Amino acid sequence: MYSQRSGSIPFCIFYHQKTKYSPEGLARRNHSIDWSHPPATSKGYRSGTVYDLKPYLSDTEKVQSNGLLDRLSRLLYLTYGVTAVVPYPDGPFYMRAAPSAGGLYPAEVYLLSRGLPELPAGAYNYLVPAHTLVHFWSGEGWQGLSDACFDHPALKQAQIAIVISAVFQRSAWRYEDRAYRRIFLDSGHLLGNLELAAALEAYRVRLITGFADDALNGLLFLPPSEEEALAVAALVEADAPDHPPGRQALPSPVHGNYPPVPEGQLLDYLHRVSKIDARPPTSPPAVVQADKYNFPFCLKVSTQSGPLDWDAKLEETILRRRSTRRYTGEDLNFAELAWLLDFTYQPQHYAAQGFDPAPEFAHLELLSTFVAVLGVQGLEAGCYYYAPQAQELRQIRFKNFRPEIHHLCLGQDLGRDSAAVVFHTADLAAATALYGERAYRTLHLDSGHLGQRLNLAAIRLGLGVSGIGGFFDDQVNEVLGIPEQEAVLYITTLGRPARSATADG
Structure with missing residues (x-):
C-alpha cells in the first residue's frame, strides 16, 4: 500500500x-445518504432560445427534413435521451440511453456551433428530459474552442462539436471520492452511444481529450469546481476528405509533491492536478497495441468469427438497453461470447454494416x-486474457470462480449468477509515465466506451448485461491471478437475464 508522502508516487495512483x-x-x-433529497440530474436555464427537437422524432408530427436539426435530434436522443419514464410518488424518474451508476447521470451535453443557418453560432445545452436545445450564449466561440483544443485538425473540418461535462456532486453525493471513477465510466458509455449513433447520421466522431481545461470551461460558463468539461467530440461529415492526424490525448504534468489531502477532497484534487494549461512541448x-500474457503452455482459444449481424437494429437496441x-445462472454458448468480443474490439469487421471501422479512443x-x-x-472455466490482435482468449488460471466473483463484486448476485465477467485493467504506472495524471481520466473514459459496446452487443443478442463500478479492488487481482500492476478499472457482467430483471444504472 502506498503512503502519502511528498514525492512518493503520482497523485492519481495514490487516489x-x-x-x-x-x-x-x-x-x-460512515457515510449517510439523504435519500429524500437526491441531486438534480439535469440543468435548467432561465433565458435562451429553445430549439424543440421532439417533432423530429414524432411519427405524428414528423418534420419532413433531412437537415441539421433532424440529424441532431436523432443523434442526441440515441446518445443520452430519455428512453423510459418511471413514475414515483415524489416525481418521475427518466431513464436514459446511456447507463449511469445509481441512475445519477452526472454528465451534461453541450453543443458548440460554428455558425449555421439552422443553428447559429454559440453554445447550446441539451436539456435531456425535454429533448430540446437551449441556445444560452450567442457568440463566435469556435476560435475559442480551437484555441482550447490546441488547434486540433478535426475542428477545421467540423461545423458542430459536442462537449461532455460532469456535475461532480451528482455522483459524489452517493459514491464520495470514488465517484470520479464512475463519472468517467458513465461519460464513456455516452461516448460509445455517440460514436455508433453518429454513423447512423453520416457523421464520424473525432475525439479530443487533450485540451486546456479552464479555457474550455470558461467558454461554456461552467461553475468552477462544480462542473467541468471532460471530452470534446467533433462531428465530421462521414464523406469528408481524409483529415490530417490529430492526437486524441495529451499529457498533463505528474504531481508527486502534494500536501495531505483529506478524504472527501480527493476527487476535486485529482481533477485539478490532471488539468492542462498549455499544449505540451x-x-x-x-504506443502500438500489443498482445500480452502469451505463456508457452496456456490454452489458447480463437474468437474469430463472422461479425455480429445487426440487421439495421442499432437504434432499436440502444432504445431497449437496460x-x-x-x-438465471444459465450458460452462454461460445459463439455468443465470441460475438460480444468481436463487436467490442474488432470494429473494422463492421464497416460493411455502416459502422465506423476505426472509432477513436484516447489510448486503447x-x-x-x-x-x-x-x-x-x-470453454473451460477460468480466467482468460483477451488478445485483441490475435483475436484469441489465453487462459491464465484454471478454476471456477463463481463464489469468489460473488464476493469481490460486493456480494452482488450479478457476479454469482453471471456466465462471464469482463475486467478492464491498466498499468497505471506505465500510463502515468506517458500521460501524467490525466491518464486516469482517459483510461476510465475508454473503459466506459468499451463497456457500452459490450452492453449493446449483449442486448442485440438478447443477453443480460450490467456494469459494476464497485468491487473489492485488490481481491480481483488475487482471485483471478492478474498481475498486481494491472489496476482494475471496470467490470461488466454477462449472462442470461431473469424475466423482469432490468433496471436503469
Whole structure:
C-alpha cells in the first residue's frame, strides 16, 4: 500500500489506492445518504432560445427534413435521451440511453456551433428530459474552442462539436471520492452511444481529450469546481476528405509533491492536478497495441468469427438497453461470447454494416481485458486474457470462480449468477509515465466506451448485461491471478437475464 508522502508516487495512483474498496473499509464506512433529497440530474436555464427537437422524432408530427436539426435530434436522443419514464410518488424518474451508476447521470451535453443557418453560432445545452436545445450564449466561440483544443485538425473540418461535462456532486453525493471513477465510466458509455449513433447520421466522431481545461470551461460558463468539461467530440461529415492526424490525448504534468489531502477532497484534487494549461512541448510516442500474457503452455482459444449481424437494429437496441439486475445462472454458448468480443474490439469487421471501422479512443493500447468464464459452453472455466490482435482468449488460471466473483463484486448476485465477467485493467504506472495524471481520466473514459459496446452487443443478442463500478479492488487481482500492476478499472457482467430483471444504472 502506498503512503502519502511528498514525492512518493503520482497523485492519481495514490487516489486509486485510497478509493479502493475492501471488506474492512466498507465495514468502517460512515457515510449517510439523504435519500429524500437526491441531486438534480439535469440543468435548467432561465433565458435562451429553445430549439424543440421532439417533432423530429414524432411519427405524428414528423418534420419532413433531412437537415441539421433532424440529424441532431436523432443523434442526441440515441446518445443520452430519455428512453423510459418511471413514475414515483415524489416525481418521475427518466431513464436514459446511456447507463449511469445509481441512475445519477452526472454528465451534461453541450453543443458548440460554428455558425449555421439552422443553428447559429454559440453554445447550446441539451436539456435531456425535454429533448430540446437551449441556445444560452450567442457568440463566435469556435476560435475559442480551437484555441482550447490546441488547434486540433478535426475542428477545421467540423461545423458542430459536442462537449461532455460532469456535475461532480451528482455522483459524489452517493459514491464520495470514488465517484470520479464512475463519472468517467458513465461519460464513456455516452461516448460509445455517440460514436455508433453518429454513423447512423453520416457523421464520424473525432475525439479530443487533450485540451486546456479552464479555457474550455470558461467558454461554456461552467461553475468552477462544480462542473467541468471532460471530452470534446467533433462531428465530421462521414464523406469528408481524409483529415490530417490529430492526437486524441495529451499529457498533463505528474504531481508527486502534494500536501495531505483529506478524504472527501480527493476527487476535486485529482481533477485539478490532471488539468492542462498549455499544449505540451512534446507528445508521448505512439504506443502500438500489443498482445500480452502469451505463456508457452496456456490454452489458447480463437474468437474469430463472422461479425455480429445487426440487421439495421442499432437504434432499436440502444432504445431497449437496460442494465440487468438478475441472471438465471444459465450458460452462454461460445459463439455468443465470441460475438460480444468481436463487436467490442474488432470494429473494422463492421464497416460493411455502416459502422465506423476505426472509432477513436484516447489510448486503447494502454488497456488490457480479462474474462472470467463461469459458464460458457465449449470453454473451460477460468480466467482468460483477451488478445485483441490475435483475436484469441489465453487462459491464465484454471478454476471456477463463481463464489469468489460473488464476493469481490460486493456480494452482488450479478457476479454469482453471471456466465462471464469482463475486467478492464491498466498499468497505471506505465500510463502515468506517458500521460501524467490525466491518464486516469482517459483510461476510465475508454473503459466506459468499451463497456457500452459490450452492453449493446449483449442486448442485440438478447443477453443480460450490467456494469459494476464497485468491487473489492485488490481481491480481483488475487482471485483471478492478474498481475498486481494491472489496476482494475471496470467490470461488466454477462449472462442470461431473469424475466423482469432490468433496471436503469
